[in-house]
Amino acid sequence: MVEQAVGMTTVPLGVATGFVIDGREQSVPLATEEPSVIAAATFAAYLVAEAGGFTTWAADPLMCAHIYIEGVSDAGLEALARMEPEARRTLEPLLAGMVERGGGLRGVSVCRVVGTDLARLELRIDVRDALGANLLDSAAESLRAQVERAGGGRVLMGILSNTARERRAGASFRLPAGLLGPACPAGMDGGELARRIVVASGLAQVDPERAVTHNKGIMNGISALALATGNDTRALEAAAHAYAAQAGTYRGLSRYSLSEDNGEPHLLGEIDLPLPLGTVGGSVGFTPASSLVLKILGEPTGEGLARIAAAVGLAQNLAALAALCGRGIQNGHLRLHARRLAWRAGARGAETAPATERIAALLRLRGSLPEAEMRAIVLEVRARSPAEGAR
Numbered sequence: 001m002v003e004q005a006v007g008m009t010t011v012p013l014g015v016a017t018g019f020v021i022d023g024r025e026q027s028v029p030l031a032t033e034e035p036s037v038i039a040a041a042t043f044a045a046y047l048v049a050e051a052g053g054f055t056t057w058a059a060d061p062l063m064c065a066h067i068y069i070e071g072v073s074d075a076g077l078e079a080l081a082r083m084e085p086e087a088r089r090t091l092e093p094l095l096a097g098m099v100e101r102g103g104g105l106r107g108v109s110v111c112r113v114v115g116t117d118l119a120r121l122e123l124r125i126d127v128r129d130a131l132g133a134n135l136l137d138s139a140a141e142s143l144r145a146q147v148e149r150a151g152g153g154r155v156l157m158g159i160l161s162n163t164a165r166e167r168r169a170g171a172s173f174r175l176p177a178g179l180l181g182p183a184c185p186a187g188m189d190g191g192e193l194a195r196r197i198v199v200a201s202g203l204a205q206v207d208p209e210r211a212v213t214h215n216k217g218i219m220n221g222i223s224a225l226a227l228a229t230g231n232d233t234r235a236l237e238a239a240a241h242a243y244a245a246q247a248g249t250y251r252g253l254s255r256y257s258l259s260e261d262n263g264e265p266h267l268l269g270e271i272d273l274p275l276p277l278g279t280v281g282g283s284v285g286f287t288p289a290s291s292l293v294l295k296i297l298g299e300p301t302g303e304g305l306a307r308i309a310a311a312v313g314l315a316q317n318l319a320a321l322a323a324l325c326g327r328g329i330q331n332g333h334l335r336l337h338a339r340r341l342a343w344r345a346g347a348r349g350a351e352t353a354p355a356t357e358r359i360a361a362l363l364r365l366r367g368s369l370p371e372a373e374m375r376a377i378v379l380e381v382r383a384r385s386p387a388e389g390a391r
């Protein structure tokens with residue numbers, strides 16, 4: 001897959017369960033090194049499933065490639081604006097397979113790039129189930145000579161745009177606030193937690209300092225799904241963050257609101273972002289793990305995978321906001337962190353739980369613990385019930 005390879009690095013692969021997406025039960029494999037991401041997605045998935053699950057949508061998988069040209073006159077720009085039929089003919093052999101699968105060239109347009117003297121020719125291509133990066137790059141590069149002939153000027157470069165601005169997908173849910181009960185600390189009810197979640201999501205719309213972390217949580221789920229399926233996580237992150245900043249200030253990718261139904265408050269959650277995910281080509285399905293992941297997902301189309309990703313991103317966000325505005329995020333995080341430390345200190349099998357409890361309690365007090373102290377805790381736990389330790 002790569003040059004000068006010396007080995008493989010591994011990332012844990014887990015399965016978030018309990019999702020209901022457009023009426024279909026779904027387990028979602030996630031590859032991530034971060035504890036609590038899979039637990040959080042699962043927690044939110046079960047909550048939303050109780051209220052009927054996620055409803056999703058996805059737009060056509062349209063991607064753009066750009067050819068940037070120097071020294072184009074106004075007359076040259078007009079000539080480029082008329083070159084779609086010729087470009088279509090030239091691209092025919094390259095796009096034949098894509099056309100057979102229902103995709104292909106959807107349009108050619110040209111503009112000046114504001115703030116430069118460059119012209120930009122845009123190719124819009126429906127890439128169906130592929131990520132499409134190689135195809136778009138090849139399409140842009142194969143038109144170089146023709147573009148120079150038609151418009152004059154000199155091609156600077158041809159490359160896809162990772163904005164994927166049209167290849168968007170979204171998800172939403174509507175939840176009776178009472179269902180948030182299990183996430184509430186003592187003295188708070190579901191209605192109050194729902195109200196606080198709405199305030200927190202509004203904050204992410206106006207405060208970029210908060211919005212970045214809000215979106216990082218969303219991408220915890222989406223990037224983990226992309227990694228598990230062998231998709232390009234950097235392309236996905238670049239597209240999501242560019243979209244979050246498209247209004248000129250960086251904003252949260254999800255929104256929440258409250259509505260009343262028969263006197264009961266309901267929490268509505270929504271997300272919408274570019275999700276350039278493929279299910280064929282590139283490194284998708286290349287490794288045995290990624291092809292198994294696609295099997296677990298039910299062999300979705302690219303559009304189907306984007307819908308699942310939107311639901312996972314929203315679930316991740318709901319879980320984060322419920323924790324942040326409810327019991328606090330460290331409550332769950334700390335236990336999982338302590339469990340990892342207990343394992344590193346030698347705890348195995350049934351001794352893990354008591355060792356984790358003791359390490360977590362000390363972490364709450366002191367923030368960190370020396371390795372030797374944690375190993376001593378594990379030995380002490382083992383000494384109390386050696387049979388359990390051996391198991």
Ligand code: MEV
Pocket residue numbers: 034213214215216217218220317320321324329
């Ligand atoms: C941690 O990886 C993600 C969160 O910080 C997300 C958020 O703050 O919304 C918990």
